[in-house]
Amino acid sequence: MKIKYAIVGAGPTGLGAARRLKELGEKSFIVLEKNSHAGGLASSFTDEKGFTWDIGGHVVFSHYEYYDQLLAEILVDEYIEHLRESWIRAAKVWIPYPFQNNIRHLPNLKKWECVRGLLPGVRSEEAPSNFFEWINNTFGEGIAKHFMLPYNYKVWATPPESMSFSWIGERVSVIDLKTVIKNIILERDQLSWGPNNKFRFPLKGGTGSIYRKLAETVSSHILYNTSVTSIDQKNKIIYDSEGNTFEYEYLLSTGPIDILIKKWLEKSSDTLTNAAEMLKHNSVIVVGLGLSTSKKDSRCWMYFPEDDSPFYRVTNFHNYSPNNTPIPGQGRALMCEVSYSNHKIVDHNQIVKEVEDGLINTALINEEDRKNIISRWSINVDYGYPIPCLQRDEALMILQPALESMDIYSRGRFGGWKYEVSNMDHSVMQGVEWAERMINGQPETTYRIS
Incomplete structure (x- = not known):
């Protein structure tokens, strides 16, 4: 298959790019997605008991008019708006954020x-x-x-x-x-700091519903269950796991840039490989515990700095939408996030139990509540956060110009490897701005190489 624009990944960045290419009148493009669904790290899942879970605590807020208009079209009126209420558990007391x-x-x-x-x-x-x-x-x-x-x-x-x-x-x-x-x-709290002090959340289907609906607008251009195995950057050919080939003129890769360099590109130079080795990331396990009982608690999410719990954040996911529980408005959905790396080891076989123990230690549930846990869901996310390590900027200054000289553009949370511009709105707009650069020559403003 020959196309002008190839996009790897149907997450927020890839979908943003596809949507904008279509809006600008471009028809010769394709999106290759390894999973059977769109959304990437912004996907949502419904477990066997009927609880809906995100891959971490996503909230919808925006820095961009384009993204706002896109959400208005996709969500229509099917969302709930929240005022953020977040807290920190430290010294056995609750402290308002920040x-x-x-x-x-x-x-x-x-x-x-x-x-x-x-x-x-x-x-x-x-x-x-x-x-x-x-x-x-x-x-x-x-x-x-x-x-x-x-x-x-x-x-x-x-x-x-x-x-x-x-x-x-x-x-x-x-x-x-x-x-x-x-x-x-004055015994006064200061609560409203931050860009996400007001946020929206889909009424049904979790955060992933946004990207499933966005994918539907470009569905004829998406190939699911299509994993990239290698890229011949010289001849501009992508090979997939099914033996298919895709000839392209320009490539947008939204997968991790280190995988692009070390596994996909044919004959990467030592310079590029060494630069990719400089990049670091952590991994995250998201544990969702669904309880049959309800408890009044207006908090959105909570942070945990101490070692009496394995998680760094817990989200009252049942507060985001009543439809996140099997019986709307009843029960609790506690979504807990645990990071790990070579510096911080976790026991994958024990992590769900340790999360339960941590919820008790931090007074979010009690021993009696254990009997009411009817769902234990978890997902292991190998690429959780791109670490802003000391060598990151040096590595990206080597990798990104070299890739662009091959007509390959690496964008998105791990494609760009810049945590500071990897919120969902940032990620979508990286794809949108790439498309505008390709079609109209407009400079990208969200993701900058220098």
Whole structure:
């Protein structure tokens, strides 16, 4: 088969690209998807008991007018809008998110340690060289000790000394000593920080319903159950697991860029292979526990920095939509996320039990609730988060220009390997902007190589 544009992956980026190519009048393109469904990491699943689960705690918010209009078309009025209510469990108390703005809830000694670390002359004024130093310099030793360092290790499964801090942007609320002290004295919480303080969620089908519906708009261009086995970049031919070949002019790859370099491309140079080896990622196990009983709890999601639980985040997924439980509006769906890597090992055979124990340790359920767990669902996600490691930008500056010289464009959460632009809206728009670049020559703004 000969096509002008080949797209690997029917996740948010690949679907965004396909949709925009079609809108711009292009007909010669194809999307190759290894799974039997669209959505990638934004897929949703319904288990045997009727609970719906996402692959992690996705929420729908946007930085883009195009994405907003796309959602309006896809969701119509079939969504629920939420005001974010998120909390942190630390020192056996619940602290409103973000931690650094609400330390007044801590026990007095820990509260003082956090304030003391912020006092003038205590924090280093030297330029940080890694994420560990940035945390200590920005938040002081107290906040670093009680939340920022243990929580980030639980999320990334990577020592913060090995990570850059260039990705921070709007991802982390920085701190002001005056505000901290004022909040403590006035016993005031500061809750609304962040781009996702208001978010939408589909009424039915989980987050994956968005991308299933988006895929339907370009369904004639998608080939499911089609796994790429190799790419002849010189002759511009893709080979799949069924022995099919696809000749292309331009290729958008939304799979992990290290797999593209090390497994798919024929005769990758040592320079590209070595650069791909510099990239790091963690893995995530998502455990969904479905309970038959209900309990009033308005929280959206919760963070867990301490070692009394294996998970870094738990989502009250039943709050996102009443249809996420088998009997709408009844029962509970607790979605728990656990990271792992070579730095942070987990026992896959015991992780569901450890998650249950962690829910008890953190007061989300009690021993009696164990009897009411009617569903235990889990999924292992090999590529969970692209780590902003110290070598990342150097590696991407080698890989991306080299790929583009071959008319190969690597975009998306792991195709671009930039966590700071890998929300769902970012990911869709990476595909949209790539299509606009191909057709109209417009520069990409969401994903930048330099």
